[in-house]
Amino acid sequence: MTHAKVIGHGVQRVDARGKVTGQTKFAGDMQLPGMHYGKIVFSPHPRARVLEIDCRAAAAMPGVRKVITARDLPGSNRYGYDVAHRPVLVPAGEETRYIGDAVAMIVAASAEIASRAAAAVVVQYELLEPLSSPRQAMAPGAYQVHAAAPGNRCCQREFVHGDVKLGFEAAEVVVEQTYFTPRQEQAFLETEAGMAYQDDAGVLHVISCLQDPYGVAEDIHIALAIPKSRIHVKGTPVGGGFGGKLNTTIQVHLAAMTCLAKVPVMLVLDREESFAFHAKRHPTEIRLKLGAGRDGIIHALEGEVLADAGPYSGRTPEVIGLTMSALIGPYRIPHVLTSSIGIYTNNLDSGAFRGFGAPQAAIARECLLDKLARTLAMDPLELRRKNFLRPGDKPASPMLGDSPVSLDLLTERIIEKLGPLPSAPKDSSKRIGRSICFDMPVFDVGAIPMLGKSGVGAAVEVYSDGGVTVYAGGTELGQGVTTVLAQMAAEEFGLPMERIRVEMSDNWTCPRAGRTSASRLTYGLGNAVLLATGRLRKTILARAAQMLEISAEDLVLEGAEIRPKGVPAKALSFAAVARTCSDRGDNLREEGWFRSAEDRYMYGHTFMAAAADVAVDVATGEIEILKLVNVLDMGKVLNPVMAYGQLYGGAIQALGYGLMENMVTVDSQAKTPSFAEYMIPSALDVPLEFVAEGVEMPYPTGPFGAKGIGEAALNCTTPTLLNAIADALGVEVNAVPIGQEHILAAIRKRELN
């Protein structure tokens, strides 16, 4: 291949101009003639039996087009990923399972009228006591959230590697701790929104912010009994998803509204509804135990993950399955026994959030490693290095492909970027702490066990004027996939970026590409695009070879031209060749279908290091992050500006996770349902110095050697901050988020002991 012109460069995002000028249309920005507005009536009670729903007053209000209850719905009134057990609307006679359950829906001429009508729906409830914690839900005799789930068990898994009993017998030192992680809210700025209409052929069109148009179509089909061939789902540019829009959100409700009211409908959740409604990062309790020799070599790891699944299954089995396997991290541990249990409760729903279960595991693992280091009086970095996977090692949990072990390179780079330890400021009540942590982030490599190993498709079309459209069913969440795919096509065709248009997230125009999650698009969709462009290159080169009367092998695609190697004068423009192809009836639209070489592997893996220097004021508990460094093995950095943007963004979400974020529930009611109460980091919370770096150890099956990188930064940044704080204070941290008062309490406790 010739020297990359586009790949590896920080080319401008293809969607940036629309976004900086406010021209980009998000779901809530759209309009259609005759458009009405929807409003969902949610249950105010986490658990209550719906006795009666009186819609008369609401239906009588001027401007109200339709009031809908479960009785009006066609189909099964059930949907949901993993288990389709979530009602679209809770019917009279049934129980609600959380405050995000809906009981009625309004369609009205304006959003205001819809809100007023929703308030006028009178629902009689019989209040029942909710299950507000997994422990409570596991207790003998606890009521069952789902009849089919005895003991409220959503899922239970075990991972065995070696013989953990033997391992602990060989250990000279054993450390153990239980870690508590909070419910983290994705806090995307754009709430769930969408517009739907039916066309004259009876086709339902749903245009919405989502992460999986195919999953949404499936759910609409199941819940409302609409034939799949009549469901068109189009994803809009998403104003942040982070996993929170991975499950079907409002789209089934929206579809029902438009089908029953027979008008185009716009539905936008308000912030409080949004926070109550979508599935968040699982709160977990993780008991972890490590056994090691005095030399620091780890012999055994045992871990138990207990997660609050919330009311519905969704991604819980997959997410906490990953928590369980991620407890091992990038270390060679001969004997491992880990398990995970997800328990149904009436709390807010739990599901996918960037990192997909791995951030919880990283907190427990990396914090316990530091505890082990303190017990052994060993440098924590030294301890980790002794236990790193070595070149040629395979991770204990099976992963696709030979990802080169880059841990030594990461260590070298992070130490270089970190520089000397800052000295304590003159203000003597400040203590300095440092930590370096590691992780082995994973990314979906195309096989999706639960969807029948569907593979990933993409289509590419070359037009007779030399322009190109890529049809890619993934979704642009802001991560930049549109730009990366355009870069790949531009590189392959030797065209400037402006010639490439990427059509994304559409279950009709784009070949089936699955969900946008698990850092899977650059790898899976990228490979699919390369398969399609490869076929088109062949067609185009063959035609150009004929036109130039030379062999296709002697031609290069470069600078929007096709020319014989070393003979620039004989160049044909790409457009001229495309025109000829078109005139001669060559197929200029190709599909690429990428399937992982070995279907049994769900994930590939990579390596990451994070480091932090902090100053903690022991007099006040104040934490100042002096420096944060993230170094990730990206395989190949396809676009440094965007790739580092993923590291910065992920790390600041991790900072929030460690220091401030917790979607509190009391008696299963959300207590922090606003941005004033649920705090995410502001611009002022960003560390003084923040370095993001990529290292490149090419991934053999990755497009241009690239790996999936979108989630990685979230994983090990949180424990790095916690360990740096612990290092500064000599006080152990086992619960997040940690605030000033917790630090003061820990210091006070130590003083008393």
Next chain:
Amino acid sequence: MVYFDYVRPQTLDDLLAGLRQADNEGAVLAGGTDLHVKIRAGAACPRVVFDISNLAPLRSIDDQGDQLRIGAAVSMTEIIASATLQRKAPALVAAACQMSSRQIRNRATLGGNIVTASPAADGIPPLLAADATLVLLGSAGRREVTLAEFLTGPGKTTLAQNEVLAEVLIPAEAPGCRSHFVKVGRRKAQAISIINLAGRMAIGQDGSVRDIRIALGAVAPTAMRARRAEAALLGNLPSAGNLAEAAALAAAECRPISDIRASASGRRLLVEAWTLRLLQTLCDKRGDMSGELPS
């Protein structure tokens, strides 16, 4: 969602007449940063909204020599920008700087911050520490109440029906007085305070504490003075020991609750730690204190 009429009175008399006419169904709109949120949440449902944001008498900051007068509709941004207040009410300016966001500070008013009467309001402790008095206008004419008397509970005040907060009066500080404000939030901006505190201290010729006021926010139903802590310091030479003792007293006398932002015990720890830091700052002594204060 509530429908209401919007009135922009041109004079204070128009405002008061309008409020009377609205017969308890009127609401005063200054910055709107609290009122609109309340209306949307159903916590307020006025029939008429009176916009006072352009009423000139409520918009000025005057140095009257023996006291500062701040109009109730003065915005936080205007407080921050006021050279007079920077010089004469630095703790109030510091509180305004740390309050919420620039967008909110451009609208939110001092009067609104007081009348909303959140226990965590950042504007209140500096005023409480400065012995501020409020001027209220109503059907019965003009009356003055101290800020301490005005605040009776979370969201509760002695503001009478159809009465308006017009001015905040702050007695001039004695020369040599120092004041300071501290805010503890979960993040560095736009945070509802977990605790906040303000203090004012004057040291006499002999080096002893001549005047001390400590006001604590978010640790009681209303912002409160830490009287026992103050008493422990007044008349004494500030030493590491008695500053620490005062801080411990402040933590003991506050009455925090546990809520989503922090536990009661966590708040007490914060009150003690930050009261000590506040006092150290007020007597210009930071870090480890071992000896006597240099005079």
Next chain:
Amino acid sequence: MTSLILRVNGNDHALELEPHRSLLAVLREELGLTGTKEGCNAGDCGACTVLLDGAPVNACLILAVQAAGQEITTIEGVAEEGQLHPLQEAFIEYGAVQCGYCTPGMVLSSIALLRETPRPSRTEIQDALAGNLCRCTGYVQIVEAIQSVAEGRK
């Protein structure tokens, strides 16, 4: 209903409105200016930031009737005749845009900052943006973009 004239991006719009409607709702629903985003409708996120006589405010917390007589600038009024503002150029170049939902508000807060403080420190930039939440970028590249304009690199 109240009659009023709103001056938005240099153009006067005569409107008949119910007075309870927020400036945000009116910009989006009556004037079709959907670049101003709703993120919380409570003044907590800054996605609806517009400039009112040059000062950044949350359009969700202002009644449209209150804004009558003032100069309102929305994101649609920032680029002049297709020519991007230097801050918009810098946001693109420095990777300050991801999902883009906070971007209009961010750009307007940045414009107000540089008008008031042409050479802001890093902390001044962070403080000026503290009312504009961004969940994607970690703010780093946004701050870099603003610095580049302030330092004349853009």
